[in-house]
Amino acid sequence: DDDVVEDEEGVVVVYPEYGLEVRNPLSETPKEIYSNIYYYQRFSAFRMDTQGFFAAARHIRDRLIKQWNETFLHFHKLDPKQTYYLSMEYVQGAALLNALGNLNLLPRYVYPLLRFHLTITNFDQLDKYGELGNENGGLGRLASCFLDSMATLNLPAWGYGLRYRSGLFKQRVTEQGLEEIGEDWVDKFSPWEVARHDVVFPVRFYGAVDGSRKWVGGEVLQALAYDVPIPGYKTKNTISLRLWEARARAQDFNLSQFNDGQHESAAQLHSRARLICAVLCPGDATEKGKLLRLKQQYFLCSASLQDIIVRFKERRSGKGPWQWSEFPCKVAVQLNGTHPSLAIPELMRLLMDDEGLGWDEAWDVTTRTFAYTNHNVLPEALDKWPQPLMSNLLPRHMEIIRGIDDRFLAMINATRPDLHHKLAAMLILDDHDPHNPVVRMANLCVLSSHTVNGVSRMQSEILKAELFANYVCIWPTKFQNKTNGITPRRWLRFLNPGLSYVITKWLKTDKWITNLELLSGLRNFADNADLQQEWQFARMSCKKRLARYIYCETGVYTDAYCLFDVQVKQIHECKRQLLNILGVIHRYKILKEMSAYQRKHATPRFVMMGGKLCPTDTHAKQIVKLVNDVGAVVNNDPDVNGHLKVVFVPNYNVSLARKVIPASELSQHITTAGMEVSGTSNIKFALNGCLIIGTYDGANVEIREEIGEENFFVFGARADQVPRLRKERENGMFKPDPRFEEAKQLIRSGAFGNYDYTPLLDSLEGNSGDVFLLGHDFSTYLDAQARVDDAYMDPKRWVKMSILSTAACSNFSSDRTVAQYAKEIWNIQQCRLP
Ligand code: T68
Numbered sequence: 001d002d003d004v005v006e007d008e009e010g011v012v013v014v015y016p017e018y019g020l021e022v023r024n025p026l027s028e029t030p031k032e033i034y035s036n037i038y039y040y041q042r043f044s045a046f047r048m049d050t051q052g053f054f055a056a057a058r059h060i061r062d063r064l065i066k067q068w069n070e071t072f073l074h075f076h077k078l079d080p081k082q083t084y085y086l087s088m089e090y091v092q093g094a095a096l097l098n099a100l101g102n103l104n105l106l107p108r109y110v111y112p113l114l115r116f117h118l119t120i121t122n123f124d125q126l127d128k129y130g131e132l133g134n135e136n137g138g139l140g141r142l143a144s145c146f147l148d149s150m151a152t153l154n155l156p157a158w159g160y161g162l163r164y165r166s167g168l169f170k171q172r173v174t175e176q177g178l179e180e181i182g183e184d185w186v187d188k189f190s191p192w193e194v195a196r197h198d199v200v201f202p203v204r205f206y207g208a209v210d211g212s213r214k215w216v217g218g219e220v221l222q223a224l225a226y227d228v229p230i231p232g233y234k235t236k237n238t239i240s241l242r243l244w245e246a247r248a249r250a251q252d253f254n255l256s257q258f259n260d261g262q263h264e265s266a267a268q269l270h271s272r273a274r275l276i277c278a279v280l281c282p283g284d285a286t287e288k289g290k291l292l293r294l295k296q297q298y299f300l301c302s303a304s305l306q307d308i309i310v311r312f313k314e315r316r317s318g319k320g321p322w323q324w325s326e327f328p329c330k331v332a333v334q335l336n337g338t339h340p341s342l343a344i345p346e347l348m349r350l351l352m353d354d355e356g357l358g359w360d361e362a363w364d365v366t367t368r369t370f371a372y373t374n375h376n377v378l379p380e381a382l383d384k385w386p387q388p389l390m391s392n393l394l395p396r397h398m399e400i401i402r403g404i405d406d407r408f409l410a411m412i413n414a415t416r417p418d419l420h421h422k423l424a425a426m427l428i429l430d431d432h433d434p435h436n437p438v439v440r441m442a443n444l445c446v447l448s449s450h451t452v453n454g455v456s457r458m459q460s461e462i463l464k465a466e467l468f469a470n471y472v473c474i475w476p477t478k479f480q481n482k483t484n485g486i487t488p489r490r491w492l493r494f495l496n497p498g499l500s501y502v503i504t505k506w507l508k509t510d511k512w513i514t515n516l517e518l519l520s521g522l523r524n525f526a527d528n529a530d531l532q533q534e535w536q537f538a539r540m541s542c543k544k545r546l547a548r549y550i551y552c553e554t555g556v557y558t559d560a561y562c563l564f565d566v567q568v569k570q571i572h573e574c575k576r577q578l579l580n581i582l583g584v585i586h587r588y589k590i591l592k593e594m595s596a597y598q599r600k601h602a603t604p605r606f607v608m609m610g611g612k613l614c615p616t617d618t619h620a621k622q623i624v625k626l627v628n629d630v631g632a633v634v635n636n637d638p639d640v641n642g643h644l645k646v647v648f649v650p651n652y653n654v655s656l657a658r659k660v661i662p663a664s665e666l667s668q669h670i671t672t673a674g675m676e677v678s679g680t681s682n683i684k685f686a687l688n689g690c691l692i693i694g695t696y697d698g699a700n701v702e703i704r705e706e707i708g709e710e711n712f713f714v715f716g717a718r719a720d721q722v723p724r725l726r727k728e729r730e731n732g733m734f735k736p737d738p739r740f741e742e743a744k745q746l747i748r749s750g751a752f753g754n755y756d757y758t759p760l761l762d763s764l765e766g767n768s769g770d771v772f773l774l775g776h777d778f779s780t781y782l783d784a785q786a787r788v789d790d791a792y793m794d795p796k797r798w799v800k801m802s803i804l805s806t807a808a809c810s811n812f813s814s815d816r817t818v819a820q821y822a823k824e825i826w827n828i829q830q831c832r833l834p
Pocket of ligand 1: 138139140142337375376381382383455484676677678679680698
């Protein structure tokens with residue numbers, strides 16, 4: 001009954017469990033609704049039905065395909081300039097709920113499904129297609145948010161990616177720590193993709209460059225397109241995500257060898273082709289691993305560029321004579337990070353070798369076509385390929401890259417002799433280590449793109465001041481900032497229907513779903529007791545739902561009245577989950593020392609962590625083990641029962657995010673300053689009214705500015721202090737907080753089991769240890785946590801802060817971000833289906 005709201009127009013059933021909001025469902029009377037909902041809730045909550053999912057998905061897919069064809073034909077007819085977004089990763093998440101929501105069809109599907117005892121959110125386990133990114137979110141999830149916004153803004157734009165068969169692994173918590181098990185993405189039939197047997201391109205590897213500078217020989221595979229429809233919100237525009245799959249050609253199957261019984265070697269090329277899309281992010285510690293990743297990247301670039309050129313020509317045909325110089329007036333290509341940067345030499349190659357353009361003409365077209373987004377400021381994390389590997393796999397591209405470098409060098413020598421001493425760092429080819437000469441892909445992107453952008457204001461400043469500083473004096477206008485955003489459809493409207501309902505009610509419009517700036521209107525009511533009550537109510541039902549889920553998954557029971565304190569993101573040293581757990585250990589120690597009376601007045605906490613990690617990252621694995629070990633002690637200690645619970649929840653992904661984000665009250669974004677270029681999960685939490693404890697890093701800085709410093713629990717060193725602090729430590733001048741030492745000592749003493757955490761703890765010791773400055777930031781972290789505890793004790797203050805948090809996100813819609821890209825980088829206009 002909590003979820004049924006009546007207003008002057010009738011009854012609305014807000015059903016967070018099922019991700020829906022139904023107005024006057026089937027015009028039943030409120031009484032009937034109550035009894036039906038009760039019935040459905042009892043009998044359908046945990047049922048998942050494959051047939052039901054496929055029936056609903058196929059039905060909606062047919063509708064999407066119609067709109068999709070119309071959109072394609074419309075673009076084809078009007079021939080506007082179009083953007084192509086190249087990304088090695090997408091994290092699409094469940095598509096059915098999103099499609100139904102975008103097409104405004106949720107009530108029409110959800111209620112009838114309930115009648116079959118089926119719920120859409122339970123389909124998540126089947127609707128897995130398109131979790132093609134590394135589920136740490138980041139760059140891949142950003143790409144998916146952008147697709148949603150491109151469609152919603154009616155922009156002529158497409159995404160290109162690879163059709164991986166499996167991605168990162170499923171996690172299982174074991175006695176020993178964490179275990180990974182493989183997960184299939186697309187081997188099962190997916191209702192969302194359409195195989196395009198008519199869209200096939202050859203992609204060559206190896207071989208040699210002949211006397212006429214043509215690339216010949218080697219092995220040729222085929223790229224086959226699979227199209228996935230991406231619907232916009234309340235528009236008919238439906239755009240494409242085109243994913244490539246690698247195949248060998250039929251003629252490469254050696255029938256006579258096969259008939260001789262040499263089955264494996266007869267199908268050798270076919271097996272090699274299968275490897276290309278086998279997994280996302282194959283390990284690249286070995287030469288073979290590196291080769292496979294380079295193959296993947298080139299495969300995406302070559303197939304996409306060939307496809308783009310074919311479409312450009314098709315749209316030109318029948319319209320009289322045309323020039324290649326018009327290509328950048330019709331095509332914008334955005335490189336999502338450096339992974340797709342081989343698209344640059346590939347376009348040069350296609351233009352020069354296949355279309356017969358000269359270098360200068362091809363270079364002019366290329367540099368007016370590409371723009372590059374940087375997602376990483378650490379030089380060591382930028383893509384670098386060994387030159388011998390590149391020369392062997394892609395000999396013609398290596399020649400072209402050398403050509404770009406030579407011409408850049410000549411240009412600097414002729415026009416900017418003052419930069420001569422910086423040239424070595426600016427060139428693409430880095431020969432300074434004769435044993436390991438490399439190709440620096442970020443430099444290739446900067447030299448060849450008309451625009452380079454960062455994804456938060458702070459990172460964009462670092463790019464200009466440090467990483468790309470040398471180039472700024474040559475091309476001062478090339479560098480821009482495009483602060484990241486998230487789609488309010490998936491991350492608020494469909495994720496959190498209860499809260500969305502309250503927002504719409506108070507803003508008296510649901511236009512915020514496409515114009516997030518309207519959310520700032522909530523500031524006017526932040527003190528209103530009625531809104532505060534409804535807000536609390538909506539959030540509390542999400543907390544109860546998460547508590548139920550945690551109980552079913554981990555056996556840990558938590559009271560929904562605790563402060564839900566969450567850190568879900570990739571487990572990595574720089575994200576500092578260790579700082580979090582050391583803070584929990586400190587809290588546990590203090591609680592143990594308190595009297596029962598004192599404990600009663602302490603803020604009760606439920607601490608949850610989750611996230612994927614790289615299976616070879618032993619540091620990250622030990623952190624997960626430590627979280628579980630601490631949980632095993634704390635969660636079973638009657639002294640702190642009701643005051644502190646700690647869990648690691650495995651398999652954090654987009655569908656689990658749906659349960660976690662609306663229920664979280666405090667979210668931790670605590671990287672060492674300068675490490676997180678933006679972060680997007682901080683925006684997702686803040687948008688859903690969750691407060692943030694965080695460092696001066698990435699988008700935290702901009703969120704804090706919007707929400708006001710009194711509503712953001714900031715702590716820790718600033719990015720510009722980090723190098724000095726590391727130096728101080730090296731010189732033995734750092735004195736750690738005794739509480740930090742105590743927490744480590746408790747682990748060493750075996751208070752949380754006998755597992756040997758020495759390597760983990762030792763990484764925090766010594767003059768050259770603790771590079772991520774946990775020791776330095778620990779005291780201010782505890783201070784910030786104490787401010788959190790105080791604020792939570794005052795429920796009115798907390799709920800006001802929560803409302804202000806949502807209101808402060810008005811600038812963080814990916815619609816705003818994508819509109820800025822469209823205007824300031826791509827120069828494309830809306831093209832809406834009538
Ligand atoms: C992420 N970067 C950032 N990089 O870490 C995150 N890079 O702060 C930001 O919000 C997000 O991008 C979106 O802008 C990545 O995801 C990579 O995945 C990556 C992988 C290999 C090499 C470089």
